Amino acid sequence: MELTLLGTGAPAGLPRPHCTCAACATARGERARAATALLVDGVLLLDLTPGAALAAARAGHSLAGVRQVLLSHPHDGPAVELPAGLPTAGRVADGRVLTLLGGHRVRAVPMDAPGTGYEVTASGGERLLYLPPGGAPAGLSPENGRAVAPYDMVAADVVGRPDAVARLRAAGAIGPDTDVVAVHLDHDAPPGAELDRRLAAAGARAVPDGTTLTVGAYHPVPEVPRRTLVTGGARSGKSWEAERRLAAFPGVLYVATGGRRDGDPEWDARVRAHRDRRPGSWRTEETCDLVPLLAAEGPPLLVDCLSLWLTDAMDLVNAWDDAAWAAGGEKALRERTAALVAAVRGARRTVVAVTNEVGAGVVPATVSGRRFRDELGRLNAGVAGECEHVLLVVAGQAVTLR
Numbered sequence: 001m002e003l004t005l006l007g008t009g010a011p012a013g014l015p016r017p018h019c020t021c022a023a024c025a026t027a028r029g030e031r032a033r034a035a036t037a038l039l040v041d042g043v044l045l046l047d048l049t050p051g052a053a054l055a056a057a058r059a060g061h062s063l064a065g066v067r068q069v070l071l072s073h074p075h076d077g078p079a080v081e082l083p084a085g086l087p088t089a090g091r092v093a094d095g096r097v098l099t100l101l102g103g104h105r106v107r108a109v110p111m112d113a114p115g116t117g118y119e120v121t122a123s124g125g126e127r128l129l130y131l132p133p134g135g136a137p138a139g140l141s142p143e144n145g146r147a148v149a150p151y152d153m154v155a156a157d158v159v160g161r162p163d164a165v166a167r168l169r170a171a172g173a174i175g176p177d178t179d180v181v182a183v184h185l186d187h188d189a190p191p192g193a194e195l196d197r198r199l200a201a202a203g204a205r206a207v208p209d210g211t212t213l214t215v216g217a218y219h220p221v222p223e224v225p226r227r228t229l230v231t232g233g234a235r236s237g238k239s240w241e242a243e244r245r246l247a248a249f250p251g252v253l254y255v256a257t258g259g260r261r262d263g264d265p266e267w268d269a270r271v272r273a274h275r276d277r278r279p280g281s282w283r284t285e286e287t288c289d290l291v292p293l294l295a296a297e298g299p300p301l302l303v304d305c306l307s308l309w310l311t312d313a314m315d316l317v318n319a320w321d322d323a324a325w326a327a328g329g330e331k332a333l334r335e336r337t338a339a340l341v342a343a344v345r346g347a348r349r350t351v352v353a354v355t356n357e358v359g360a361g362v363v364p365a366t367v368s369g370r371r372f373r374d375e376l377g378r379l380n381a382g383v384a385g386e387c388e389h390v391l392l393v394v395a396g397q398a399v400t401l402r
Contacts, residue, residue: 037052
């Protein structure tokens with residue numbers, strides 16, 4: 001099955017008309033995107049947007065052979081421009097199946113938001129799933145207790161609805177070899193290479209408008225790093241960055257090392273804000289006992305954060321007291337941190353850990369403060385040395401260190 005992406009942008013395109021945001025200002029050349037429309041084997045057009053005929057011509061194709069035009073957007077969606085000679089654009093009721101001349105089979109997939117998704121199966125058995133902007137499959141579950149067969153390709157709103165990708169992964173509809181292509185890209189997507197990096201973390205990719213892909217052909221799937229360390233200063237956006245990296249994966253175990261602080265309403269508000277923004281499919285465990293979790297098999301693990309883990313570890317060995325530190329506290333703490341670093345090295349599950357970047361030339365006024373700063377610096381360096389991917393978040397911008 002041959003798929004040509006006539007456009008890969010949001011309904012309003014990218015850049016948006018008259019928008020002065022940074023993403024729109026830098027959306028030039030191959031980063032500029034028309035509204036998403038897909039041409040399948042020259043006979044099926046999924047979504048019809050203004051300029052589709054010209055976009056097809058630029059990609060070296062013609063719409064003259066199109067026999068069916070299907071819309072994924074709701075009835076109050078974007079404008080539709082019907083070139084002369086094309087059949088009238090229509091929508092398919094959820095669950096209905098169309099069989100087209102040439103052997104293509106199209107099934108309408110119900111969404112959890114207005115719009116319709118389409119599953120396209122070619123005569124050779126290749127399978128494509130196309131989802132509308134802002135939509136995720138509704139009621140997706142394994143059939144008869146067995147995993148759903150993975151699609152060869154999924155074209156979806158990965159940036160706007162990463163949970164849709166997570167649902168498909170949980171149901172088995174996205175497998176290790178599924179080519180996940182991001183479409184409906186809007187100006188809330190980060191500009192430039194940052195978009196490629198963020199999509200790669202979700203096991204997805206973006207392609208320029210006019211790209212032709214072969215559904216079912218081998219394509220190297222972006223490799224998701226097994227271990228990632230995200231560091232940054234206070235309110236830099238490091239926790240948000242870590243959560244985004246796993247938003248497209250189901251069943252994530254979120255490990256909160258901060259514990260509870262009775263009688264501290266401000267801390268309770270912080271904890272609630274973190275919980276409220278996590279996907280509903282994630283589980284939360286409040287513990288500083290990280291080594292067994294890192295050693296266990298299971299879904300991705302998000303640890304937030306290592307600096308609070310270190311605070312707990314220093315409490316356990318009474319490292320704040322100079323006499324206790326000299327009498328064995330230092331040795332005991334180093335053993336704990338070494339065990340944690342070794343557990344990160346041996347982890348077989350996907351791990352994203354958050355930590356605080358400390359120091360930057362500021363010398364704490366107390367001995368215990370300097371001790372904590374030094375030990376956190378050592379811990380960060382040790383964990384970073386075991387991670388395939390290390391990010392520094394500054395003012396909400398992620399800088400790749402490794």
